[in-house]
Amino acid sequence: MRNMTHENSIGVVGVIGAGRMGQPVIGHLVRKGFVAVVHDIDPGKRERVEGLGARWADAPATLARECQAILVCVGYDREVRELLSPAGLLPDLARATIVAVLSTVNPRTMQDLAEAAARSGVHVVDSTMCRGGRAADEGTLLAFVGGAADVVERLTPVLACFSTDIVHTGGVGTAQVAKAANNMVMWACLVANHEALALAKRSGVDVELLRASLSKTGADNYALRHWGTNTMAWAEDDLDIVQAMAHDVGIGLPQAGLNRELCRTLKPKRFKLDEYGV
């Protein structure tokens, strides 16, 4: 176990949500010497979680009391709000506990929650994860973190268990902004790649040769280099948040608004070029 000489240092880390992102995070925490206590709404995950070397908690409240930091890895804005509401975890958290939201939510949600938590001396920050599931498995995520510098500093050893890049983006909410920017570009590229390759295929060009070549030109993008691997599971949720954010700051994002609609129908036929645009 990690040495805990300083009162502020973190030894016990809670994880709420043991899904695609939560599970590898738990594994890395344990391997790096943290005590991990985990809750998931699905009790069927208990065995898997204990197999990773973590302790199971039947409820978020149980976990709340003993952790110096809690990583929230649930799916949706609403779940994060409920979890961190007065009816949720909040009354059970000790002062100075850091709650890091890894989920993709509206920056405004983060600011609301951080403000409410601050009244109990609890630090809510956002720490969004880029690079996807495989990087989570390998512990090579890029983490954006939004919060006060000293809180981010305390949290850094935890994030470093599974992230090779940690970028402090500014105050609470900014890690969500950064993630939203990441998502917008990624989904835009995926749609653009489909349009370009579908046109090429329809025009009689060898698509695989073209794809490989384009990754060596000004068209190069991550989604093109990793063509065929994206499940598009979160495309629409991501772009829904982007549009809500754009509304909040009063900016028009025509391409993103269109991409949301295109991704909705693209998802079930992704990478099937014959079905694009017909």
Added chain:
Amino acid sequence: MRNMTHENSIGVVGVIGAGRMGQPVIGHLVRKGFVAVVHDIDPGKRERVEGLGARWADAPATLARECQAILVCVGYDREVRELLSPAGLLPDLARATIVAVLSTVNPRTMQDLAEAAARSGVHVVDSTMCRGGRAADEGTLLAFVGGAADVVERLTPVLACFSTDIVHTGGVGTAQVAKAANNMVMWACLVANHEALALAKRSGVDVELLRASLSKTGADNYALRHWGTNTMAWAEDDLDIVQAMAHDVGIGLPQAGLNRELCRTLKPKRFKLDEYGV
């Protein structure tokens, strides 16, 4: 000068159009030992062309008679059609001459011209250039080539003067398809990057920090890595061709159609994030 033991080998190369792309191409040809004969509609370019070690030709027809290969580097579809019409170069070309169109035009234009030229024993192929002006200067372009394999093989030493990658995409017109695909994705990325960074800026995030970070995530793309350098000079012409191609093959490209309109207004305020989407 290059050894010309084989009747099919190319020693004298014509270049029509000494603009941003033509000039470095001429320089590389000369440095690699080809005789370059050059025409540009603007006689003011003569001095510059001769300074590169090439011969000046007052008219395309003059140049036509003595070249085994001609590289067409003019700007527009209409210019290429006129140049290779019966009223243009065509009657002056020797049999077996290769005319390579480096300009971005409709694949159908290429096919029409190649078919007409074939009746005179002339080979018209398309060889489109990717990676932009700086790569042209450095001789590190990626060349797509569309044409019969033996013609492409004969042309390869010429293209290799200024290209580090030469990709044979298939029959005549396919290099234009490949270039169109390249352009679509590139302009899509440029718009997407603007939307993402404008949203981030408006939301109070440090844009340069974010931009640098996104080049290490799933949002990575060439246009983001080279942020601030694209003149957008050709965006709308490129996307006009893309839409015409989509019409010809009967495919809908909603994002590309939108991007064309967005690029039109973006061009004069490119990279000025405060002016995007307001």
Added chain:
Amino acid sequence: MRNMTHENSIGVVGVIGAGRMGQPVIGHLVRKGFVAVVHDIDPGKRERVEGLGARWADAPATLARECQAILVCVGYDREVRELLSPAGLLPDLARATIVAVLSTVNPRTMQDLAEAAARSGVHVVDSTMCRGGRAADEGTLLAFVGGAADVVERLTPVLACFSTDIVHTGGVGTAQVAKAANNMVMWACLVANHEALALAKRSGVDVELLRASLSKTGADNYALRHWGTNTMAWAEDDLDIVQAMAHDVGIGLPQAGLNRELCRTLKPKRFKLDEYGV
């Protein structure tokens, strides 16, 4: 006062929300002989409401007990949900009370609320209003109603006070679908009219002559005939719901998704053709 011979007939109508739509509705109810009891979150509206001949209620719960029908004229989905939650009106409503939601909300919200209310014997229906504020003033609205036929029949005399057309669209939620369809087309037309007239103006055509002429061709649309009058107050909220609905039924609406983004920036410069698309 209206004759109340039948136990099911409605004599006292509650109105929650005395805004732009609620106020004329209250006036028409009173003039047609209904007793109107009104609550608004803003106590400053009391004088205005009493001036219309209605009684003021300090809280929704007060009003709930004595009304056979309640018209909900609040602004947002969240407000409707809260009002009709177990923590809101619901426990105070007598069995067989009809609650008609005139606000524009997600059809799913309607179905959730109707299902919950049914357990208390309360009928929640949606009755959305078309044609805007002036038609509300004149009592010439078109009302879509979604609910069981007998409930709609009981409610009809109430709606007829301010509606010259009442269209029963089907089960609960369908009046919201109909209103969403109405909104989508209206905002699409408003954007299209801007694009067409802005292009015409920029091309040197007399815009007012053109606008008047187009209302006599295949381009005719309501928004063009009433050019200059739309405040666009609800454009983005409307289209946000449309996209959420499209998500729920798994359909892609590319034009609507784009229109939402375009409306956001158009709103502050609506009808200023020189500022469109530049």
Added chain:
Amino acid sequence: MRNMTHENSIGVVGVIGAGRMGQPVIGHLVRKGFVAVVHDIDPGKRERVEGLGARWADAPATLARECQAILVCVGYDREVRELLSPAGLLPDLARATIVAVLSTVNPRTMQDLAEAAARSGVHVVDSTMCRGGRAADEGTLLAFVGGAADVVERLTPVLACFSTDIVHTGGVGTAQVAKAANNMVMWACLVANHEALALAKRSGVDVELLRASLSKTGADNYALRHWGTNTMAWAEDDLDIVQAMAHDVGIGLPQAGLNRELCRTLKPKRFKLDEYGV
């Protein structure tokens, strides 16, 4: 035959193009007492044309010499340019002849042609037709006319044979601008109607009831009132011209650019709501 007391009055009218629009135009001209002389590139149309009471001309040049006015009803920009080029009709036209282009072309094309024709004393104007084929049959078209006032005045009796509204929009080209504006809005409405009705159908609403109701609300538009009748034959050609015009005047039309792509795939499945957006 019409009385020709004034030297400027028109008695013999040429029509070039006897297609969907040309044929009813010819019929109306003959019925109103004009001598009509007609050419179509398809000689198979001769019998039909003579059946309408017009004379057949084997070539445009034949017709050119004897007409005081010529109506051009061909399909495309390129055809109009060729017809009115020095290699076409132009040398055969008498001074003061009016050539009215009814086809939908780029305003710039009109201005180029008018300028060239003016050097021979020939008046080229644009007179675009709205309201579609049925209105052409009934002689109830709306005609936009772009040209000098005196030329428009001379042409008016000809246009009045088949138009119940004649709108003088300004100088040469403005009738094309007006028609482009008409087209943009019409295609936008058709797409918007599809999106709205497809969403409604997918959400379980009776589409025909809804469609009929929407024509009485703020969503009302011509395309909705005439649902099911539009062939969409010209959608993409129309929007191609719109984008070229937008390019020429430097304005961005995001909805129109998107609509072009949507119309391409919509055309073969128009009015089939189950196939929209899936």
